[in-house]
Amino acid sequence: MSTTEILGHFGPYGGRFVPEALIGALDELENAHKSAIDDPLFQAELTELHKTYSGRPSIITEAKRFSEYAGGARILLKREDLNHTGSHKINNVLGQALLTKRMGKKRIIAETGAGQHGVASATAAALFGLECVVYMGEEDTQRQSLNVARMKLLGAEVVPVTAGSRTLKDAINEAMRDWVTNVETTHYLLGTVAGPHPFPTMVRDFQKIIGQEAREQVLALTGRLPDAVLACVGGGSNAIGIFHAFIPDSDVQLIGFEAGGDGVETGRHAATITGGSPGVLHGTRSYVLQDANGQTVESHSISAGLDYPGVGPEHAFLHDIGRAQYRAINDVQAMQAFKLMCETEGIIPAIETAHALAGALEVGRELGPNSILLINFSGRGDKDVQTAAQYFGIPL
Amino acid sequence: MTTQLEDALKRAKSENRAALIAYIPAGFPSYEGCKKVITVFQEAGVDVVEIGFPYSDPVMDGPTIQEAATISLRGRTGAPQVFSTVKHAHSVGLATLVMTYWNPIEKYGADAFAQEIASNGGSGVITPDLTIEESAKWESAVLSSQINSIYVVAPSTTKDRLARVASHCSGFVYAASLMGVTGTRTSVSSGAEDLVSRLREETTLPICVGLGVSTREQAKSVASYADGVIVGSAFIKILLEAKSEAQGLESVRALAKELALGVREAR
Numbered sequence: 001m002s003t004t005e006i007l008g009h010f011g012p013y014g015g016r017f018v019p020e021a022l023i024g025a026l027d028e029l030e031n032a033h034k035s036a037i038d039d040p041l042f043q044a045e046l047t048e049l050h051k052t053y054s055g056r057p058s059i060i061t062e063a064k065r066f067s068e069y070a071g072g073a074r075i076l077l078k079r080e081d082l083n084h085t086g087s088h089k090i091n092n093v094l095g096q097a098l099l100t101k102r103m104g105k106k107r108i109i110a111e112t113g114a115g116q117h118g119v120a121s122a123t124a125a126a127l128f129g130l131e132c133v134v135y136m137g138e139e140d141t142q143r144q145s146l147n148v149a150r151m152k153l154l155g156a157e158v159v160p161v162t163a164g165s166r167t168l169k170d171a172i173n174e175a176m177r178d179w180v181t182n183v184e185t186t187h188y189l190l191g192t193v194a195g196p197h198p199f200p201t202m203v204r205d206f207q208k209i210i211g212q213e214a215r216e217q218v219l220a221l222t223g224r225l226p227d228a229v230l231a232c233v234g235g236g237s238n239a240i241g242i243f244h245a246f247i248p249d250s251d252v253q254l255i256g257f258e259a260g261g262d263g264v265e266t267g268r269h270a271a272t273i274t275g276g277s278p279g280v281l282h283g284t285r286s287y288v289l290q291d292a293n294g295q296t297v298e299s300h301s302i303s304a305g306l307d308y309p310g311v312g313p314e315h316a317f318l319h320d321i322g323r324a325q326y327r328a329i330n331d332v333q334a335m336q337a338f339k340l341m342c343e344t345e346g347i348i349p350a351i352e353t354a355h356a357l358a359g360a361l362e363v364g365r366e367l368g369p370n371s372i373l374l375i376n377f378s379g380r381g382d383k384d385v386q387t388a389a390q391y392f393g394i395p396l
Numbered sequence: 397m398t399t400q401l402e403d404a405l406k407r408a409k410s411e412n413r414a415a416l417i418a419y420i421p422a423g424f425p426s427y428e429g430c431k432k433v434i435t436v437f438q439e440a441g442v443d444v445v446e447i448g449f450p451y452s453d454p455v456m457d458g459p460t461i462q463e464a465a466t467i468s469l470r471g472r473t474g475a476p477q478v479f480s481t482v483k484h485a486h487s488v489g490l491a492t493l494v495m496t497y498w499n500p501i502e503k504y505g506a507d508a509f510a511q512e513i514a515s516n517g518g519s520g521v522i523t524p525d526l527t528i529e530e531s532a533k534w535e536s537a538v539l540s541s542q543i544n545s546i547y548v549v550a551p552s553t554t555k556d557r558l559a560r561v562a563s564h565c566s567g568f569v570y571a572a573s574l575m576g577v578t579g580t581r582t583s584v585s586s587g588a589e590d591l592v593s594r595l596r597e598e599t600t601l602p603i604c605v606g607l608g609v610s611t612r613e614q615a616k617s618v619a620s621y622a623d624g625v626i627v628g629s630a631f632i633k634i635l636l637e638a639k640s641e642a643q644g645l646e647s648v649r650a651l652a653k654e655l656a657l658g659v660r661e662a663r
Binding site: 007015016017018019020021023024025163164169173176177180181182183184279280281282283285288290292293294295296 | 451452453454455456458462466469474475498499500501502503504524525526527529530547548549550551552553554557561572575576577
């Protein structure tokens with residue numbers, strides 16, 4: 001089974017729901033992306049950046065002590081946290097920054113939740129000499145103040161968004177308003193596999209290197225494919241990045257872990273596929289957390305990066321056709337896995353990543369000691385030290 | 397059969413003037429307050445009213461309409477309130493449109509939504525974030541309910557695409573005067589006149605211009621080349637700043653009268 005894409009659609013999902021003013025820019029981006037894919041010079045330039053700037057290929061770490069808590073399953077971590085800027089976000093950002101240059105635009109705007117995509121965007125802007133404005137919900141600027149400082153040090157302007165729930169959703173609204181107004185000079189460097197076509201396809205193309213590398217690495221290390229590939233899902237870019245190379249391998253389970261917040265049953269969560277329904281948000285049709293009038297419902301999660309009431313359309317499709325499954329991990333489960341990873345492996349994960357790690361504890365117990373689980377270790381937890389210290393009562 | 401909207405635009409044309417189209421979100425400044433504003437619109441010489449369906453994520457709207465939407469949603473405005481506001485506007489004799497982002501229609505069901513518009517006396521719906529590529533379901537709903545479907549074009553829209561978008565429109569084509577979000581501007585972008593003249597080459601439908609119009613002078617200037625002048629944020633700003641409902645309504649009346657003069661003195 002493979003995903004089908006017709007005019008930017010994944011089955012009934014995807015497409016473009018945007019003001020007409022953006023159609024020209026989306027067409028321009030789609031063309032730039034298409035021509036770049038077939039251009040060996042572009043690919044060589046991107047590969048060089050991966051090798052000499054962000055540090056690819058990222059390594060695989062086997063988590064042997066953590067495994068004891070996961071039913072003895074072999075746990076293989078794909079270490080995207082070791083990339084420059086500390087997460088998988090840089091993969092997409094470098095690709096889109098090169099496209100920005102190709103389109104002759106001098107200014108990028110970005111949205112950010114946890115700040116990882118904002119930091120990566122500010123980094124690429126510095127590297128390529130682009131002006132950079134990052135929109136960030138006011139609540140997120142408070143819980144991720146360290147990343148705000150990083151972006152400013154890198155020369156970006158950070159705009160706190162005070163509308164709505166003051167989180168990622170509202171940051172995207174504000175970025176889209178900026179883009180409609182400044183579309184001639186500005187590229188919207190969207191950080192996830194959501195938004196109008198071509199973003200879901202393009203961002204996935206820049207992230208699928210994670211799964212391509214990991215598939216070869218796991219084969220070399222274990223002589224076989226993993227039984228399951230696990231990742232956390234907010235918008236879903238790290239998940240689609242590691243899933244994509246395995247989609248044709250029908251024996252490999254693909255499992256995404258959404259943010260269950262206080263628990264899906266409480267209504268205070270960000271588990272869009274688990275607890276939402278099909279609808280349109282931010283230019284694409286996918287699953288959405290919404291009420292009876294089609295109004296977006298505010299999401300809740302301890303993890304700013306997963307705190308989003310939408311999800312990429314390809315995930316919606318993979319869910320509906322049964323190729324991938326999506327489960328919810330609540331705040332408590334995620335923080336337990338966070339601590340366990342710190343104490344058993346000496347690696348502080350991002351709280352986003354901790355959702356996938358909690359999932360590994362669950363899936364490992366289900367599949368048992370002879371199974372192999374590949375987990376996308378999407379980001380490092382330095383940015384979350386303050387949140388975690390508060391959570392565990394460590395005085396600062 | 398023609399819609400009340402088509403009749404209103406025809407009547408304005410026969411009087412050698414542009415039509416005045418006024419926007420107000422349902423449920424703003426309150427559910428009943430909105431109906432009063434609509435009555436004032438009619439009394440002051442507005443030809444067509446556009447009732448907004450407030451939405452949680454209005455990416456095409458500037459701060460003024462965002463604030464109005466927030467107030468309206470806090471008052472729990474939903475589809476039933478929008479339809480009953482349409483019914484009121486129709487009852488005072490205004491040609492009535494609904495302007496809505498796509499998701500509330502998708503959630504309600506395209507066919508049912510179009511039927512409710514028609515049965516409450518509405519003439520059509522403006523869908524600013526529904527692209528023609530995604531419009532198949534909506535087109536069939538609109539056809540069977542015999543209401544107008546109005547899409548928005550922008551200064552960046554190419555010639556070829558102007559023709560295609562216009563071919564999906566009925567009633568009129570909505571020309572956004574500038575690249576940007578809704579809100580009052582000190583001047584109306586010169587791009588608007590250029591867009592209207594490019595659009596005239598592709599369609600015989602009436603063309604109405606919106607975004608940034610707030611004064612009699614601006615209305616007069618736009619009315620010299622467009623078939624309709626659309627005003628939204630200016631009314632909302634007045635209502636947000638009003639000290640009382642009565643004062644707000646009188647200020648709305650005064651502005652609507654000025655704008656109605658503006659569209660009559662252009663040619």
